[in-house]
Amino acid sequence: MKQMIIHGGKPLQGDVWIGGAKNSTVALIPASILSRTPVTLEGVPRIADVDNLMDLLSEMDVVSDFHNTTLRINPEHIKMSPLPSGKIKSLRASYYFMGALLGRFGKAVVGFPGGDDIGPRPIDQHIKGFEALGACVKNENDQIKITSPAEGLHGATIHLAMPSVGATMNIIMASVTAQGQTIIDNAAKEPEIIDLATFLNNMGAVIRGAGTDSIRIEGVERLEAKTPHTIIPDRIEAGTYISLAGCIGNGICIHNIIEEHLDSYLAKVEEMGVVIDATEDSLFVYPAGDLKMTQIRTASYPGFATDLQQPVTPLLLSAKSGEGVIIDQIYPKRIGHIEQLRKMGADIKVEDNIILVHPTAKLHGTTVSAGEIRAGACLMIAGLMADGTTVINNAGNILRGYDRVQEKLRLLGANVKIQDVPEK
Incomplete structure (x- = not known):
């Protein structure tokens, strides 16, 4: 202790x-696995949540290196791996691997997230978004298992019951490689969402409206990091x-x-x-x-x-x-x-x-x-x-x-x- x-x-x-913003960083690190090329994040804060997320990356054979305020992540040899326990329980932001893995592999197995005890923080809005994209979501043995249909995820219009930051970010990550257009209505407007959208757009995603209550995503086949991203x-x-x-x-x-x-x-x-x-x-x-x-x-x-x-x-x-x-x-x-x-x-x-x-x-x-x-x-x-x-x-x-x-x-x-x- x-x-x-x-x-x-x-x-x-x-x-x-x-x-750099913690609430951006803990989403950008999972989002990095959407890239087919190495990612460089600058202005990364030296916090324990970064270390925990790097441990989760290593479980998927994703190599990462953190020096000063620069974090380099190489997802080129990533393998699809369940993330059922351990570090998942140590931080709430582990749930961003649901959207990131779904966007990269069309499936995800992630343990229920842990993090701070500040009262109920359900993930029903996240699940609603994944299901609207065509995914099947099951709760089995304290794990969330998500699979996309054989033809892949498809765009959809998703109205959030409340402007959840986590759900908005997770749906963005899942939908950037889905077929067609996804619209998130009543989306959260936080600056960290704009930061995530900027990061993904610089890799080839097509995301418009981040920072407003209506975000539009046009699915693309492939994302590639070309330049370093500096966190707000x-x-x-x-x-x-x-x-x-x-x-x-x-x-x-x-x-x-x-x-x-x-x-x-x-x-x-x-x-x-x-x-x-x-x-x-x-x-x-x-x-x-x-x-x-x-x-x-x-x-x-x-x-x-x-x-x-x-x-x-x-x-x-x-x-x-x-x-x-x-x-x-x-x-x-x-x-x-x-x-x-x-x-x-x-x-x-x-x-x-x-x-x-x-x-x-x-x-x-x-x-x-x-x-x-x-x-x-x-x-x-x-x-x-x-x-x-x-x-x-x-x-x-x-x-x-x-x-x-x-x-x-x-x-x-x-x-x-x-x-x-x-x-x-």
């Missing part, structure tokens, strides 16, 4: 560089450091960002009183003054991202008066961090899945546990704010989503270390 130890209460300052910056990592800067910063400049990807988030933190100067690809966050409470309601992009409701919580705790309200409409059960914050002295509670936040003058260090990636980020910020020492157990969850986090925090002046401890 990984453990993060933080000696908090010290103002942080300096510069931090944002890595991680808006969730950027939002996390903005919250950190507002809570405990003494002037922090955050580099490698795309400001428009953060519009809803920036509107809320600036409403609270955080002062930010923006340049073309960086943000400077000034030391916070008297912060005001606000109400936050998560929504599909371009609304306030569910992945940022936990990292922004310590900022609300820093407000001077009033009551803050957080309503997560995407994952209302994403509340595991609340009890951990209460251990640190936070005046915060949950009523009917609504998070109510009150000003908290002091947090104190204690031992807490990171139940999932974004809860871990929240506790990390709280630990940096707190007096004394905070020990975060299950800190491996933080490493799943945050690029070189120990190194970046230390460059800002934080007293933090990550260590291995024996499992009890």
Whole structure:
């Protein structure tokens, strides 16, 4: 087990560089097997999920090499292999191999995905899309078995009941080599979907409308990578450091960002009183003054991202008066961090899945546990704010989503270390 130890209460300052988007990376790596030629991804974050996905690639005889921020993947000798267990259970994004394998081989056998425990996240929309393309989907022995008809997958019009990012990406990967035209209505609009479409189009796919609620895909016979693809910056990592800067910063400049990807988030933190100067690809966050409470309601992009409701919580705790309200409409059960914050002295509670936040003058260090990636980020910020020492157990969850986090925090002046401890 990984453990993060933080000696908090010290103002942080300096510069931090944002890595490539985790939520793009975990789809682009599976999508790389659609190419018949080697793939190069640049700006890849150094996170545990990348290592796990590389392990899954190796099970299919796909060779990969990760050096600095460049990941090279060679799928030329790929073999169709079931992915029933092991690493599949360690991350949610393993389900992208369903669409990628279906698009490459016309079949897939993938164990049910694992990942963060943040409440129900069904994959019925993914399955609905595969079936609309002509595939047969069966659940056998905790595995999803997907097969296309003898004549191959065919284009279809697919209306998603909700704009699911995962389902949109999976259907895109499955349909890029299907016969005819596929239309995804009520598609998710996240920047990571545009990133995936750009990657596939540069390999010869024909995808139009990514970033809108209607995406059209014309099937092609073959995809070939010809040029490196640079992954977009991680808006969730950027939002996390903005919250950190507002809570405990003494002037922090955050580099490698795309400001428009953060519009809803920036509107809320600036409403609270955080002062930010923006340049073309960086943000400077000034030391916070008297912060005001606000109400936050998560929504599909371009609304306030569910992945940022936990990292922004310590900022609300820093407000001077009033009551803050957080309503997560995407994952209302994403509340595991609340009890951990209460251990640190936070005046915060949950009523009917609504998070109510009150000003908290002091947090104190204690031992807490990171139940999932974004809860871990929240506790990390709280630990940096707190007096004394905070020990975060299950800190491996933080490493799943945050690029070189120990190194970046230390460059800002934080007293933090990550260590291995024996499992009890």
